[in-house]
Amino acid sequence: MAKLMSLLQLVLVILFTPSLCCPEDQKQALLHFKASFLNATAYSAYSSSKFESWNSSSDCCQWQRSEEPRVLSFTIFTPLFRIRSLTELDLSYNGIQGELLGDSLANMSKLVSLDLTLNSFHGNIPKEIGNMTKLQQLFLSGNSFFGEIPASILNLKELETLDLSHNSLSMEIPIDTGNLSNVNFLDLSYNKLTGTIPSSIQKLTKLETLSLENNLLTGTIPSSIQKLTKLETLSLENNLLTGTIPSSIQKLTKLETLQLENNLLTGTIPSSIQKLTKLKILHLENNKLTGDISSCLFNIKGLKYLYLGGNNLIWNNNTKIVPKFMLSTLSLKSFGLAGEIPDWIPKQKTLWNLDLSENQLEGMFPPWLAEMNLYNLVLSDNNLKGSLPPSLFNNTNLGVLSLSRNNFYGELPSNIGNASALMALMLNGNNFSGKVPESIASISKLTLLDLSNNSFSGNTFPNFSFIQDLQIIDFSSNEFSGEIPTNFSQGTRILSLGKNHFSGRLSRNLSYMSKLEYLDIHDNKITDELPHFICQISTLQILNLQNNSLQGSIPDCISNLTNLRILVLSSNHLVGEIPAKFKNLAGMIETPDGFSYDSPLGLQGFVVETKINDVIVNWKKSKQGLSFDNLKNYSLLDLSMNQLSGEIPASLGSLKALKLLNISHNNLSGKVPASLGDLENLESLDLSHNNLSGSIPQSLAKLQQLTTLDVSNNKLTGKIPAGSQMDTMNDPNIYANNSGLCGMQIRVPCLEDLSPTKPPKVESKETWFSWEGVGIGYAVGFFVAVGNLYLIGYFVPTKPPNHRRQQRRQRI
Template identity: 50%
Template sequence: MAGAGGALGYSLIIFLTLLSHHSFLSCPVDHKEALLLFKSMLTGKPAKNSSSEIPFFGFDSWNPGSDCCTWEGVTCDDRSTLRPVTELSLSAFVPLTYSATSMALSPLFTMSTLTFLDVSENSLLGEIPQDGLANLASLSYLDMSTNKLNGSIPRQIFGLRNLHYLDLSGNHLTGTLSSNIGSLVKLERLDLGDNCLHGNIPPDIGKLARLQTLSLRQNQFGGEIPASILQMRELQVLDLGNNSLSSVIPDGIGTLFKLSTLSLRDNEFSGVIPESVTRMANLEILQLDGNSLSGVIPPSLFDLKRLKRLFLGNNKLSWNNTARISPKCHLSRLSLRSCGLVGEMPSWLSVQKDLDFLDLSENQLEGDIPRWLADLVLGSVIITDNRLTGPLPPQIFESQNLSVVDLSRNNLSGELPKNIGEASTIMILLLSGNSFSGPLPESITNIGRLLLMDLSYNNFSGDRFPVFSPDTYLAYVDLSFNSFFGEVPVGFGPQIRKLTLGGNKFSGLLPESLVHMKNLEELDLSDNNITGELPEWLSRIPFRVLNLRNNHLQGSIPRALSNLSKLHILDLSGNNFDGTIPTELGNLNGMINTPSTYFTISNLFTFFFDLNDVIVNWKGSLRSLARNSLGIYSYLDLSCNSLSGEIPNSLGSLQGLKLLNLSYNELGGEIPASFGGLEKLESLDLSHNKLNGSIPQTFEKLDELTTLDVSNNELVGRIPVGGQMSTMADPRIYANNSGLCGFQIEVPCSAPSPDEPISEYINDEGGGWISWEAMLYGYAVGLLVAVPMAYFARFL
């Protein structure tokens, strides 16, 4: 017993000694210094600053006076007496709105004992530092995903032979993928998705025999799928979607029998779906949509018991409408968009009780919407551009799972079910392009999560509108081209950003309650019967788009509109405005510096749903502008009014304008020479006014101009011929200006006076319009010798 007690006491002494040793032994000094330098470079704060002064996530415990092994995200090897840092889990330490320098990684690369490094989601900007990367020979896990890293992938990464996990996705990396990728033979996961890599996928990638996940999605890879990939028999996930890969899908793809996910979507593949795919027993996700695949969809695909997601849409595939499908799979998501389905909706879908997402758009489906559709647990039902008829079954809206309903462009009719509000989870409701009629049901306001509602191009009517709660999320409403009448409705809640009511029969004054819509960016009331003057309070609404075309508005255009700093589309055409054009319109910042794009709730969903484009009077005819590109367009249309006076020179400051239409007014004076500064202008219509003087020579600077009309004015002088003006040779665009001359209208001009620059008469290519009178004058004979007479002989 005494011996046992002595042994126990000795063990206790050893334990306490070790405990005391580790209690006072901190992490290596060089590791602490490296971490503090990383923190300093990442946050821009000196390392000596207290953590409380640094508004970044995760650094609260990073105090210089404490053991770095106790810091958040830091793990040390307690088995070693030196307690070196071995793992750094530093994901999301930096706010998303912040851009930190990627050079902050350099201190971490000095820590050769690291086996695990995660610096994902830190807004790191710049190239991946090369110095020190080779020190990380022990590293098995490296995650730099979801940053702002650019440049090429450093070659040193391919020397980290112990890597099992490499994730560089969600950055801006460029260049090609090196064949040295094949040296990382221990890799089990490789994710380079969502970058800008290009070139071919190197065949050496097939050397990664242990790889289970390979994702190169959303890059710019081209060429074929290398045959070596078919040797990677451990692959469970292969995602090559959203690239420019071409040729055919290899026949041997089905030999990758462990694959659970195969995504080749949005490439340029052609040919048929390989028959071997139908034998991939472990397949759960198959995404082949967005290619140029052809042939008949194999019915045996539906025999894959584990298949849950099947996307075949947007190809050139056809459907065997005579085949009897008895699916053995239990699908949760299915897209057969544009796959040649004919007749009634496939009845075999009625047994897919797990179906959450269904897209059967752009087929030739006919008949009523079946009642069994309401028995499914659908979250999203998208069946646009078919031939469905009849009313909407009320049972559909008894579901508490629906989030998206898109039945646009069918032949559906009748009134909306009165119980539509029971589907309170709907976020997107798109029913445009049908034949629905009657008033809007009051219960629609009970859809508490509704964000987008598009009921345009139907036969809805009435003058009473449901009033949405102030708590509604509703941001996008399109009721255009129906038969609504009465006063303009405004009860859509305070979050509304885009309100389109054009093409109805609304009348009366613009309601002043619009001013309470503090988030309203787009308002379209075109083609109605709105009367009265344009109120100055409109300038207090943050418009980007204001379309009041074809109403009965009158009075002068308020100068206060110039306060709309974000406005880049203004259409007041087809009204009864009079007076002069306010000089202050030249201060519209949104038309001076047009953004390349801007976020609206409608833009966000345009990428996924077929929201209606914006209808504008573009280049002389009604056109639709793509909504997801709306931010790049800037135009001002004041045509078809009774405006008078001179055109303000200040309009020449609107350098972002793509279209300017002042036609069909009573404008006089000369065309401002400042218009030559409208460098982005594509269309200019000044026709049917009382403009005089000459067409400014500065028009030769309008390099983007493709459409011009100055007809029916009182213009005189030579038509400019330089730049794009040399292509404006249609006589009709200069018609009924008795004083104009030039080759464009086959009217000779007199010789230039000695004071005029000869460049006005010679075009950019050395040719020009020289009249017989000019030749008789003998002016600048030496220059005329080189002029190719055949070019203009047909005008003489």
């Protein structure tokens, strides 16, 4: 938009009589507003000076316009809504916060135009807006309104312009939208509207612009749309529309822009479309259109922008094409083109943007293409070969050059720096070799440089530190050597140097990249300890140093990197304990927003998607690439294949955003902390090949997302937890080589789970001994007692009293 951003900008056009320019009620309302504003802004001298001309003794029609860079509450502006004679109110571009209250609209019965564009209003659009029956212009775009479009808005019979775009409105488009019979501009784009396009829209016969793009609309494009004969712009892209393109669209003879891309449209492109003789922009890509490409499209003389790729259309290479148009932009991405680049393209002398990516084009880079002075050239994902002509880089207009994933080879031309307008240079996935030309560092507008997956070599690099806009650098998967290059600008956000032959220590210069979010130096020969200065890069979100030769311990200060959400230090020689302070890694507790680099790129309104290489990690027992575009959904911690010792810190259980935790192949000991069961988003847990003992905590059964587990090669004992996802972890290999695990997962019963139908053998022996022992003991005790009594004479018979007298007699 042409307006400049300012956070206090109001234009009041007041209905007045010839005898009185500024009625008293208007002046008093404006002075009230001034007082409210100055009070809210602490009455600074700067603020006061802006309102110097606003006083009770002067004519308010002569007051100086005020512009103030502040974000203000809506309540400050309520005095303006009390001016009953107000016909136009423009509070756009102010950053006003709060709800738009229905009461504030009650007095504005004479308002003709209301513009609240680009503020911070939220809540529902008040139904009272339908009472402003004289309203002709209503602009509410660029706010945070939500809920449904109020039905009362259909009462505004005089409305000509309705812009509710760029909000969060949901539900369906009101079925009686056709009642707004005077509307010539209707923009509901960039919301969350659902349902179908109402058939009543055919009643909007004065409509010149209909923008419903970037919603969730379903159903077909109504054939009755043919009645909108004054329509010049029809934008329905980025929805879920199905069905065919109605042939009746030919009746929209004034149509200049037709955008239907990124839907689910089927069928053929109607030949009647050639009757749209005023058509300038035709955007049909990324649907499910079929059939042959009709030559009728090439008969639309005024066509300037043609996008047809990403469908199932058939291109006949033998068809002789003689276009009647002279294009500015041509996109035939994923179009089924084969062989050499079509010979009619060089005749498009006004062409600025060309996208022929994702086809089967073959042959060398055509010399004529290098001479076309294009702004954007995308030939990625084809089978083109050969070296690049130096004349290509004499084009001082070239903004984007994408030749990724072809078979180009040879060295880059030394004059590459002559392409001074280049913003994105993507040459990855070819066979380029040699050194990176020094002149490339003179391209001051360069934002993205991707030379990955080639055969570039050398141990010195151009000095990129003066390219302030260079945000994305990918030199991975080449044959570079020497020390890690650090001669990049402080604005670097993404630096990928993995899979080369870099050696030596990490340089302190890395810490000077104050905006660095992504640092990947995996699979090199980096030595020495992990330096403490790495902790100074506070913006770091992804750090991948796997498969190097790092030594020493993991510094505690890593926990200062509160944005860090992917940390991969596997396959090094790290020792010591896992820092307990990892619990402070806020990015692994709640995943932050994604990367802040600007993408996609392009010039002259041409969009070029940038594809950054996947991040290679040990994901679920194998090396896999995580899509760069989906990295915002992942939080990973991989410390495997080192020599770490000590116990697993219980504090790791606080990292609730983790999807992967891999600390396998170390020398960790002690018990598995029960707190790991708190990692509610964990999908993969690998604790294998350590010296862990004790039992596997039952708390792991709480991990509802868990799909991969490995605790093999430890000293674990006891019952494997059951329930939820743990019941599906039934591969015996993931529990192998432990001291005594049991459980249903490995089909080894635990003692406590055995059925008690027969008394155990040990208990039987104890019972026999108890009763038999009593019997034997009793018998033995009895006879011993009797024997003792016998010996003491207890059982000797009593002798009669005359016994001794009888004995004497016998002796005589």
